[in-house]
Amino acid sequence: MIFDKLKKFDIVFDSPEMDCPPVFSSGDVVSGKVVLELSAESKVESLKLHAEGFAKVHWTESRSAGSSTAYTQNYSDEVEYLNRREVLLQADNGELTVLSAGRHEYPFSFQLPEETLVTSFEGKHGSIRYWVKVKLHRPWATVKKIKKEFTVIEPIDINTPSLLAPQAGTKEKMARTWYRSCGQVSITAKIDRKGYTPGEVIPVFAEFDNSTSRSVVPKAYITQTQTFIARGTMKQKRAVVATLCGDIVGGNRRETWHGRAIKIPPVGPSILQCRIIKVEYMLRVCVDVPGTSKLSLEFPLVMGTIPLHPFGSRTSSVSSQYSVNIEWLRMAIPEQPEPPPDYSSVVSEEEAVQNSTEVQPEEDLSGVLQRSLMAYVQEFRLRPPPVYSEVDPNPQPFAMRPRCMTC
Structure with a gap:
């Protein structure tokens, strides 16, 4: 035979x-x-x-x-x-x-x-x-x-006007203790653009104004949301893929981030064109407000495969050369000082219900990133990111700073 x-x-x-x-x-x-x-x-x-x-x-x-x-x-x-x-x-x-x-x-x-x-x-x-x-x-x-x-790998070019536009926002919330107002907490934040590639550093410009008598801790997270759709029903899986924790802001004090860096790990590119599967990313800048839920600003991100042109912005730190790396195929995360927190520590149960009609219990990063074969992505050889000073030598009120905060 x-x-x-x-x-x-x-x-x-x-x-x-x-x-x-x-x-x-x-x-x-x-x-x-x-x-x-x-x-x-x-x-x-x-x-x-x-x-x-x-x-x-x-x-x-x-x-x-x-x-x-x-x-x-x-x-x-x-x-x-x-x-x-x-x-x-x-x-x-x-x-x-x-x-x-x-x-x-x-x-x-x-x-x-x-x-x-x-x-x-x-x-x-x-x-x-x-x-x-x-x-x-x-x-x-x-x-x-x-x-x-x-x-x-379907190319996503971040060198497009819609992905190069800066994002900014402001939010505030009253803190309460035993149904009594004890002051207000506000966040004003901005990032340079919407489109990034894995391995890049996102400089976060933000100001946290704590008018309460209690201390708060500012944080930033990058979250990944996988959405599966069938028969009009949606199933979601979320994970925190990168974190940034700021210094404690005491009562009646203000903290400013002058381009605090949060690095994007080797995650898969965004999937936005499929009818039944989507992979989306979000940068959340937030603080825990005493007596109420988290106060957070959300900036949607698009993970691309074609890096920023070297002359497009001084925040570009990736080369146009790339290769496929087996560890990236497994979506392995490089060593970090501490693992990212559970998604539940970033989003409250109330917010999770508002964000989705049907969301599964939040899972940690290892549950998402340790599969045999995850999203295929490209590896970019990086140059060191620019150095950002955490102390402004010429401080001035946040509202008076120039609109282009990266220049």
Whole structure:
């Protein structure tokens, strides 16, 4: 039987670099070869290739109805992005093909759709995957199958006006003790832009005005939200991926951040164009207000794959050169002085309910980032970020500072 004679059956993608898996985007040509190695002469009916790409979500929810009756509800959906078939070996007259002993290679090549694809992703309740599957048909034997996934990274260029515009905001809240007002706490903050790439540093400009008699601690967080959608129902998974903790602000005092740096870890790019899976990021600048919920400012972030042009801003610290790093594929987080806190420590239960119609219990960072295959991202070789002084040599009221605070 050919099964006994088949020593090797493999799919090898063409790659510009040795030992480096290729990365594709919409419109690219995927090429490679199927390798057959036989120990003796064998007969083959056909060798067929099938390239596929899908976004899929699935989860179950158990609901109780009374004291003893329960049922499970399934939610699932999928979106097809690629479906291409190709015959690599088959006789025109339907007869068998006799292959001699030794190595046989069958090249393949196909173009990905021109329309925008979605970046490869792997999450708890869904995935976005692309693969090539090859079937070897032979007489009097079961079909031999082999499957190999490939990576798609859809470029996100942060050098666009909408992603380069600065973000700023102000919020205030009254602090209460036993239903008595004891003063006001306010936050005014700004960041340079909306679009960033992993590895960059975000300088945070902020002022915290504490008019109460109690101390508060200003903080900043970068959070990731994965959203899975099926049958009109939404499932969300959130995690804190980076933190910044400021100095304690005493009663009736004010604290100013002159570009306090928070570094973006090697997370996956934003996924915003998929109907059933989304990956979004947010920078939250907040303080705990005595007697009430957190006071926070939220700035949406877009994690891109094409870094800021060197002349676009002095905050650019990434090169246009990149490569794929296996640790990034696992979304491994580099060593930090302390792990990020749970999401529950950033957002109160009241805020979580307001932010989503259906949000799962908050989970820590390790639950999201230690999977076998997470979102594929690019590695950027970094130069050291610019140094920002934490003490302004020429202090002035926050409202009187120039609008372009990075100049």
